[in-house]
Amino acid sequence: MTSGDSSRRPVTGKNTEWMIPSDQMIIRRYKPLRHFAGTLENGFRAGQAEGYEEREGQASEPAREHEKQRSERTESMILNNGEEMDLASGIEQAREAARENYYASCWRLGTDEDPEIWEAYADGRGVAIETTYRQIEEFIAPDQEDLYMGIVRYLDYEEEFTPTGIPYVLYFYKHRTFDSEQEFRVLTNRGGNPIIRTDGQEMPPESRPDNPSHVNLSADMDALINRVILSLGADDELRAEVEETLDEHGVSAPVVPSRLDDPAPHHETYDTELGGAANYEASEGYLDDLIDRFVEETDWDVWNTVDVIQLNQREKLHPRTVFVECFRYVDDLPDRSEYGQEHLNYEVRAHRVVDGEYQDTFLNDPAEETDEELAEADNPSE
Structure with a gap:
């Protein structure tokens, strides 16, 4: 299954409000x-949104x-039941009720570790x-259709x-x-979306679903899991129990x-981090600082190449x-055309640094087209 394969699971779509x-x-x-053993046996727990933070x-x-x-533009309309239309209240009520139908399995992006994440x-x-x-x-959950996946973006809910x-x-x-969670989310639905009442009246109690507090998402664990990382300060007893549990399953x-x-065992694979989900000021400097920090913190006695990938929806730079x-x-560097998601038409700008020196930047076709359009806009007479 490659990034250009149009038959991939529709966990998101082109021009959606979120990205993978x-x-x-x-x-x-x-x-x-x-x-741990229960996860290997039953799958990954996805909690009901109703049990999460109130803004979910x-x-x-x-x-x-x-x-x-x-909604105020329609308040003068009288519905068949004699009530005034109140669309905003109906939408609000439906969103709140939908929390009983949506379930989220929460993951963390990247290989950087935080003691507070381990503890929490x-x-x-x-x-x-x-x-x-x-x-x-x-x-x-390979056979499940109503599954959505994506990077969580963090917002100031009072301003944005x-x-x-x-x-x-x-x-x-x-x-x-x-925002310290750097969350990736797998989302599923049980029961669809509630009907939006336009009269501002409460939904009857019998319309509320009797959904469980969580569901389990099945997985081919041996195919899915690449490594298991022990928590900070783990002893031999913990390692032995984890290895035994893996073997049993x-x-x-x-x-x-x-x-x-x-850190030594982690040099046998590759490092990853993701940034940009918390760029509240919409600052180019924020992104530049993030990139500079990652490059500057690289131990060039261990690593020889850094790839920095900028991803955005097409024509939304x-x-x-x-x-x-x-x-x-x-070693084992990927071809930079493999970054991004070709079937979703993301723009990809892949910068490569080798032994601390910038080499060049790869642009995929959508990124090249956008850059050409921007150049023409800056120089309309050329």
Whole structure:
């Protein structure tokens, strides 16, 4: 399955409000040890949005205010039941009710580690299941159709606009207080979307679904899992239990220590980070600083190549909506045309640095076309 394969799962689409990373992006699921065996046995838990933070699946304040202003134009209309139309309240009510139908499985993008993430999501004694985006798309719930995946973008809900169209789009946005999570999300639906009442009346209790608090997403664990990372400060007892659990479930992935304890085993693969999801000021300087930091922190005695990938929707080249993927390699460099998602027409600008020296930049066709259009706009007489 390649990035140019039009038969790939429709976990997102062209010109959607959210994006997916390149196939090579490393993604991890942090788990307490007590839940590790259950995950291998039953699949990845996806929690009901109703049990998450109150803004999950909800529009931001500016977006809601815009809806109210539009709704005011129809308030004089009288419906068949004699009530005045109140479209804004109906939309708000439907979004809130939809939280009982949507389930999210939450992952972390990249290989950088944070002690606070280990503590919060692995209870300080657990594992991180490591895979890539391509493998998640291919091996998690492969027969399930109502599955959406994407990078979570962080917003200031008091100042910025969220989309207000398709309900599930809102689950790929979170409040900025969570931006340290660097979340990738797998989203599923049980029960569709609630009907929008236009009369402002409450939905009857019998219309609410009797959905469980979570669902499990099946997976081919041996094909999905590349490595299992032990939590910070793990001892031999923890390693032995993890290795035994993997063996019992037929998973052949190696077990390695946290890079915060021992970085050496992590040089046997490649490093990844993702930035841009929290560029609240829509600043080019923010993106430049992110790239400069990644390059400057590279140990060139270990790594010999850094690829920095700028991804954006076609013809939407703006600092607030650009994602930056950073990769470090020892060898086995990918062809830069493999970055991005060709079937979604993302623009890809792939910069390569070798032994600390900038080499060149690869642009895919959509990026070249945009750059040509921008150049013509800057020099209309040429």
